[in-house]
Amino acid sequence: MKFIGIDLGWSSGPSGLCCLNWENNQLQLIECDRLLATNDILTWIDRQISPTEPAIIAVDAPTIIPNPTGMREADKLTHKHFGRYHAGCYPANLSRPFAQKTVEFGLSLEARGFVHAPTITAQELGRYQIEVYPHPATINLFQLERIIKYKKGKLAERQLELMKLYQYIIDILPTLKPSLNLANAANKNQRSSAFISGLKLPEIPTSTAALKALEDQLDALLCAYIGAHWWYWGIERNLVLGDRANGYIVIPQGK
Template identity: 30%
Template sequence: MRMYFAGVDLAWAGRNPTGVAVVDSEGCLVTAGAVRDDSEILAALQPFVRGACVVGFDAPLVVTNPTGQRPAETALNRDFRRFEAGTHPCNTGKPEFADGPRGGRLAEALGLDFDPRSSSARRALEVYPHAATVALFRLERTLKYKAKPGRDLNRLKSQLLLLMDGIEKLARTAVPLRVVDNAAWIELRRQVVVAQRKSELRRAEDPIDAVVCAYVALYAQRCPAGITIYGDPATGHIVTPSLPADLVSR
């Protein structure tokens, strides 16, 4: 049976869209899109997680600390903050984690093993696209495609297109990812190019981030020596391609 690698750019609040992408064992993008509620997320993933799979969630799977940040976040930030790729702190004092993280509930519903070091054929990983792109694309700082005050449409669009360019160039790496012939990817690029509003960019951004998550899942499987696992089973892990030792921040 073919193994699949899925990516979930999970909205912490259920009312916002979630990006979902799937890559096959050959590194070819199968699907990329956006859904809303948990039932839609599970339905989108279900055909691809019946057998061997790795699902990369851009969201916490384990949150037990009542305040502050998790050890995984502290450790990742130590490496990546200088590239502006630090994570937001997660704790059960925040309403979205008070009843347990959404990502963890979804991974449990799919019957996935949370341990990134597990030999299980069906695993869930917590991943972080900003850190992954810094490491994979050797960025001096993160790409600024997220809508924030002071960032205009043209700047956001150019940065999102740079992200897409970087993803397309992964086809020529030791762990190839092939996206350019996929109809969903072609449509995402068209949406970004013609976008006239930030909201239109946002609709494309979630599936694109999900593709990065799926690739990290593939990369972790194909190149385990090239990843770093931050954290521990009790308090949560974050898995990312390892930061190159010679990479310098801007």
């Protein structure tokens, strides 16, 4: 079973991509990358997953948007449950400039056999896609009192916050179930080793562009892990906000 994380660029800019594989009762990091064009992203997915191979694709973007204006119920519920942590999400509706791109991306995945899975039987093989949102996931997985604010602010502040996120990933995700094995990642794939160097911190990015590149890939890694957590535990240790008809977001609940 493979788990693909897509930190989708909603309107412009590259998307972060990550592939994990379930092997020997652990998640193994296969590859992380960053691509711009939607067709290139889909080609990357096709390269990672054969036409009949089971996998979950976890996308950080609203791929189901039925409402012409306003907010989806799923978006409202992130503010209800996670607003106090600063983890409410942006509203999604069909009038937003990103809507066509994100919805079409979900449809492209459906055409490849990846069905939406707001409900799932834990550890059942299949081809699924889900919408995820890393900020509330980090609150629950890492037991935080507020989100790690690595997306906005001065470069120096974002550097510190992003390194904090990285440290949480390498310290905590290997201790959870499913466990993420990063120990040999640097030796398996050159693209992965660009930001996962064994269990050591990478070189701190010194430019906004380099920081954004690292951010996108770490977000994609989180998305892939959320997909694995959903498959491993199902509803037992995950929260589903919304539904298939109106849009939904899967959020790990942690221990």
